[in-house]
Structures are given as C-alpha cells and as structure tokens.
Amino acid sequence: xxxxxxxxxxxxxxxxxxxxxxxxxxxxxxxxxxxxxxxxxxxxxxxxxxxxxxxxxxxxxxxxxxxxxxxxxxxxxxxxxxxxxxxxxxxxxxxxxxxxxxxxxxxxxxxxxxxxxxxxxxxxxxxxxxxxxxxxxxxxxxxxxxxxxxxxxxxxxxxxxxxxxxxxxxxxxxxxxxxxxxxxxxxxxxxxxxxxxxxxxxxxxxxxxxxxxx
Amino acid sequence: xxxxxxxxxxxxxxxxxxxxxxxxxxxxxxxxxxxxxxxxxxxxxxxxxxxxxxxxxxxxxxxxxxxxxxxxxxxxxxxxxxxxxxxxxxxxxxxxxxxxxxxxxxxxxxxxxxxxxxxxxxxxxxxxxxxxxxxxxxxxxxxxxxxxxxxxxxxxxxxxxxxxxxxxxxxxxxxxxxxxxxxxxxxxxxxxxxxxxxxxxxxxxxxxxxxxxxxxxxxxxxxxxxxxxx
Numbered sequence: 001x002x003x004x005x006x007x008x009x010x011x012x013x014x015x016x017x018x019x020x021x022x023x024x025x026x027x028x029x030x031x032x033x034x035x036x037x038x039x040x041x042x043x044x045x046x047x048x049x050x051x052x053x054x055x056x057x058x059x060x061x062x063x064x065x066x067x068x069x070x071x072x073x074x075x076x077x078x079x080x081x082x083x084x085x086x087x088x089x090x091x092x093x094x095x096x097x098x099x100x101x102x103x104x105x106x107x108x109x110x111x112x113x114x115x116x117x118x119x120x121x122x123x124x125x126x127x128x129x130x131x132x133x134x135x136x137x138x139x140x141x142x143x144x145x146x147x148x149x150x151x152x153x154x155x156x157x158x159x160x161x162x163x164x165x166x167x168x169x170x171x172x173x174x175x176x177x178x179x180x181x182x183x184x185x186x187x188x189x190x191x192x193x194x195x196x197x198x199x200x201x202x203x204x205x206x207x208x209x210x211x212x213x214x
Numbered sequence: 215x216x217x218x219x220x221x222x223x224x225x226x227x228x229x230x231x232x233x234x235x236x237x238x239x240x241x242x243x244x245x246x247x248x249x250x251x252x253x254x255x256x257x258x259x260x261x262x263x264x265x266x267x268x269x270x271x272x273x274x275x276x277x278x279x280x281x282x283x284x285x286x287x288x289x290x291x292x293x294x295x296x297x298x299x300x301x302x303x304x305x306x307x308x309x310x311x312x313x314x315x316x317x318x319x320x321x322x323x324x325x326x327x328x329x330x331x332x333x334x335x336x337x338x339x340x341x342x343x344x345x346x347x348x349x350x351x352x353x354x355x356x357x358x359x360x361x362x363x364x365x366x367x368x369x370x371x372x373x374x375x376x377x378x379x380x381x382x383x384x385x386x387x388x389x390x391x392x393x394x395x396x397x398x399x400x401x402x403x404x405x406x407x408x409x410x411x412x413x414x415x416x417x418x419x420x421x422x423x424x425x426x427x428x429x430x431x432x433x434x435x436x437x438x439x440x441x442x443x444x
C-alpha cells in the first residue's frame with residue numbers, strides 16, 4: 001500500500017497548494033463562464049439546442065486546457081520535479097497524483113459550470129453528466145501526461161494545446177454524441193474505452209517522460 | 215548515446231532501382247492496362263495511388279512506433295533516429311493521402327473536402343497529431359530526454375489511430391446521417407487487383423527506400439558532428 005500512500009501524499013500537496021494560493025480554480029471558473037457568454041453571442045438566434053450542446057464540450061476542453069497548462073508550473077518554477085524523480089517512489093505515482101488533483105479542479109469548475117450552462121442555454125440530462133465525468137478522466141490522464149511533456153520543452157505552454165487537441169478529438173466525439181442522441185450507451189462505452197486505453201498507456205510510459213535516461 | 219548506424223542486407227542502389235522499376239510499372243498499369251471503372255470511369259484510377267499511399271503511411275507510423283518501443287524497451291541506440299525518420303516518411307505519405315483523397319473527392323462528389331470520408335478525416339487528425347510530434351521533437355535539445363519524449367509520443371500515435379477511426383465512425387451517426395459508400399474497395403476483379411497489388415508494393419518499396427536514404431544522411435550528419443567534436 002506504499003504506492004497508494006505516495007499518490008495520496010502527492011495529490012494532497014497539490015490540493016493544499018491550490019487551497020492556499022488559489023491560482024488555478026478561480027481562473028478556470030471565470031474562463032468557463034466567460035466562454036459561455038461568448039457562445040451566447042456566437043450562436044445566432046434560432047440556432048438549435050444541439051449547437052449549444054456541442055459548444056458545451058468546446059468549453060470543457062478549453063477550460064481543462066487552462067488548468068492543465070498550470071498543472072506543472074509550480075514543479076517547474078521550484079524545481080520540485082527533480083526532487084520527485086529522486087524520491088524512492090514509483091514515477092507513475094507522480095502522474096497519478098497530478099491527474100487526481102487536476103481532476104478535482106476540473107470537477108469543481110464543472111460543478112459550477114454545468115448549472116450555469118443549464119441557466120444560460122438549456123437543461124442537461126443524466127447522460128451528459130455521466131459523459132462529462134468519463135471525459136474528465138480521459139482529459140486529466142492524457143492532459144497531465146502531455147503537460148509533463150510540455151514543461152520539459154523550450155516551447156512549454158505553447159506546445160500543450162498542439163499536443164493535446166488531436167488527442168482530445170475522440171473525447172469530444174464521445175461527449176457530444178452522449179449529449180445529443182437518445183441512446184447514449186455506445187458513446188459512454190467509447191469514452192470508457194478511451195479512458196482505459198490511454199490511462200494504461202500513460203501509466204506505463206510516464207517514467208520515460210520525467211526520467212533523464214542513462 | 216552514440217549513434218552507430220546499422221548495416222543492411224539490401225544495398226541502397228538496389229532498393230532505388232527496384233522502386234524506380236516498380237513505380238514505373240505501377241504508373242503504366244494504372245493508366246494503360248487497367249480498364250475504366252464501370253461506375254466512376256477514368257477518375258477511379260486515382261484509387262491505385264490513394265489507397266496504397268494510405269496503407270504505406272500507416273506502415274510508416276507503425277514502423278516509427280515499433281522503433282520507439284525498441285528505444286524504450288531495449289535502449290537500442292539507433293532506434294530513436296529510425297523512429298523519427300519513419301514518422302517523417304509517414305507524415306509525407308499522410309499529406310499525399312490528403313492531396314489524392316481531396317482530388318478524388320472533387321472529381322467524384324464535386325467538393326475538395328468531404329467530412330463523410332472516414333479515411334480523409336482520420337488522416338487530417340493524424341496529420342495534426344504527427345505535426346505536433348515535430349513541434350515537440352524540435353523543442354527539446356538533442357539527447358536522451360528528446361529521444362524518450364519522441365518515443366512516448368510516437369507510441370501514443372498507434373493507439374490514437376484505431377481510437378480516432380472508431381470515433382470518426384461513431385461521430386457519423388450524429389453528424390452525417392447519410393453515408394456515402396464507394397464500391398471500389400470490395401471485390402476487385404482481375405486486373406484491378408493485380409494493379410492494386412503492384413502499386414502497393416511499389417509504394418512500400420519507395421517508402422522504404424526514402425526511409426533508408428534519409429537515415430543514411432542522418433547517420434552521416436551524426437558521424438560528422440562526432441568527428442567535429444572530437
């Protein structure tokens with residue numbers, strides 16, 4: 001149970017840091033509400049409800065991107081990553097803990113964003129909420145992984161959206177599908193499959209992202 | 215990590231000659247031997263390049279991922295450069311898929327771009343994904359970390375290909391209810407099948423030749439750098 005304890009300690013550190021500094025979450029909240037307002041003006045009157053459902057997913061992906069861009073900034077600025085890599089814990093625990101912390105931020109932002117969306121546009125079904133939860137798992141696992149990659153490069157924040165968006169297309173497909181069709185089962189299953197496949201891949205390869213090999 | 219290069223059984227000039235012969239044969243067969251398609255007429259001949267190029271691009275991406283895997287698993291000192299060169303060839307052939315597919319779509323359906331063509335949309339996603347591979351690679355200084363990041367990203371690619379394919383298929387149910395189907399891909403009669411196979415072989419050999427040419431150039435560069443540093 002050493003692994004679980006490591007993950008818990010690392011995730012706790014991130015949550016505590018956010019609780020004290022309040023860097024990321026307020027920014028994500030403001031961003032997502034501002035995006036909704038922009039969407040209202042970019043949808044001409046008479047646009048279908050379906051268009052708004054699609055835009056909800058655009059808002060979620062970009063809000064997540066905002067949070068993910070910040071995820072490894074403290075590690076970078078304080079050189080924490082070097083210390084973490086030296087620590088006698090499995091490297092994938094770093095990814096898992098960071099993923100859990102970003103999931104918590106994203107979920108907190110969505111707990112506000114989804115009711116605001118319902119208020120501004122139209123009501124949201126259970127299928128959409130289920131899709132949002134499944135999509136969050138995928139977004140956070142892949143996004144955290146790519147965030148760790150991006151901080152290792154010179155381009156840094158510039159690179160993350162370029163790396164992330166092609167990988168987010170299947171998530172958007174699954175999410176929009178689940179929110180607009182009457183039988184969302186296959187789309188939810190697709191999102192779960194995505195989470196499983198990329199979750200395992202990230203977990204297995206994270207070591208190579210943080211470790212300076214040989 | 216020193217780049218040492220690798221010796222191959224088939225020499226490069228022989229490969230170049232083989233690809234020249236095969237590509238010429240494939241071109242001649244596609245334009246002169248094969249009869250017009252009953253349905254689409256002359257324009258269907260682009261099929262003999264479009265589909266083999268697409269298959270070759272997949273082969274390059276798969277090869278790049280295999281070399282990436284070798285790099286991470288066996289620490290093969292050549293694998294990083296080989297993976298990069300394979301992905302590079304894959305991106306070149308992937309762009310050709312977009313161009314030939316676009317030509318075919320224009321002639322068959324009157325539009326340069328069709329979201330209902332799975333293959334085209336998938337290659338657009340892959341094009342974006344692998345373009346980001348180059349952004350990533352050239353944003354890190356050469357060394358073990360660059361090799362690791364590139365390898366991991368190339369591995370993501372082979373998982374993304376089937377996942378994106380599935381995503382594009384299921385997206386059709388809410389984006390495009392009407393599905394265009396082309397009837398060329400099933401049951402190719404006689405000469406059409408032979409021409410397809412020749413074109414496929416020609417493009418695979420061509421891609422391999424280009425891969426070897428680029429690789430030998432890169433090895434030469436690396437050796438030169440080492441000599442200069444020494």
